Amino acid sequence: VVMIGDIISIVIAIVAGWFLARRALIPIQVSWEKQQQFIADASHELRTPLTAIMVNLERLFKHPDHTIEQESEKIMIGMQEAKRLSRLVSDLLTLARSDSNELQIMNQTLRLDEVAIKCTQVFAQLAIAREIRLETDIQQPIEMVGDQERLHQLMVILLDNALKYTNEDGRIYVSCKKEGGRVSILVKDSGIGISKEDIPYLFDRFFRVDKMRSRATEGTGLGLSIAKWIVDAHHGKIQVSSEVGIGTSFLVTLPIKP
Numbered sequence: 001v002v003m004i005g006d007i008i009s010i011v012i013a014i015v016a017g018w019f020l021a022r023r024a025l026i027p028i029q030v031s032w033e034k035q036q037q038f039i040a041d042a043s044h045e046l047r048t049p050l051t052a053i054m055v056n057l058e059r060l061f062k063h064p065d066h067t068i069e070q071e072s073e074k075i076m077i078g079m080q081e082a083k084r085l086s087r088l089v090s091d092l093l094t095l096a097r098s099d100s101n102e103l104q105i106m107n108q109t110l111r112l113d114e115v116a117i118k119c120t121q122v123f124a125q126l127a128i129a130r131e132i133r134l135e136t137d138i139q140q141p142i143e144m145v146g147d148q149e150r151l152h153q154l155m156v157i158l159l160d161n162a163l164k165y166t167n168e169d170g171r172i173y174v175s176c177k178k179e180g181g182r183v184s185i186l187v188k189d190s191g192i193g194i195s196k197e198d199i200p201y202l203f204d205r206f207f208r209v210d211k212m213r214s215r216a217t218e219g220t221g222l223g224l225s226i227a228k229w230i231v232d233a234h235h236g237k238i239q240v241s242s243e244v245g246i247g248t249s250f251l252v253t254l255p256i257k258p
């Protein structure tokens with residue numbers, strides 16, 4: 001019989017999702033139109049996983065005599081969508097808090113090379129699993145002032161995208177260097193690339209190239225908006241160059257001291 005615990009955890013995810021989403025959408029100090037658009041897009045994006053969870057839950061209740069094995073597909077979909085919902089809500093919270101200046105960037109002395117190594121080690125394992133070659137060129141030491149946790153998040157977003165949008169047998173190259181008073185982080189992949197028309201919208205909230213195809217890969221369309229916020233908060237720059245079918249490079253440059 002389908003485990004009641006699974007159903008309860010999905011229901012808790014829905015309730016928590018809505019609660020946090022409401023919290024995420026509390027007043028933001030941006031223009032009224034932008035705020036309205038953000039709320040409309042967020043509601044739309046939140047509704048998709050919620051609908052999937054609800055549909056699968058309803059289908060589960062139709063066969064209360066079925067075993068968990070018989071219903072494993074529906075439970076799996078429910079859990080995956082609950083995870084997606086939770087990721088969406090946490091990304092929305094980050095952006096809403098950054099809009100209302102609730103999120104402060106820490107000014108810590110940190111070793112960017114150590115942040116980069118820690119991050120690439122995790123992705124190296126994921127790359128092996130996908131038969132993608134991950135090469136790194138990380139200068140040591142790179143001392144700078146910034147927010148360690150946010151810089152880690154920035155690298156995770158760029159590496160996660162590089163991995164998501166690169167097919168098997170591809171390559172990803174990560175470099176981290178200090179040049180004069182600035183540091184540079186380069187994440188380059190040999191993936192599917194992005195067309196020239198799409199590049200201007202990459203950092204827009206919820207923008208995903210080819211929504212239908214993107215739905216197959218995990219993501220919220222909020223990663224690069226968060227990356228841009230982190231870079232701006234460090235008074236840095238983020239540049240993209242890409243060619244369809246050849247690959248994409250994201251180059252971040254940051255001052256060593258803000």
Ligand code: ADP
Pocket residue numbers: 157161162165189191192193194202207208209210214218219220221222223224225248
């Ligand atoms: P997502 O969660 O969809 O990855 P992002 O904001 O991180 O959202 O990225 C927005 C869109 O930009 C992605 O959906 C994808 O279409 C495109 N994109 C980002 N990084 C890459 C990349 N390295 N290669 C190809 N396309 C990319």
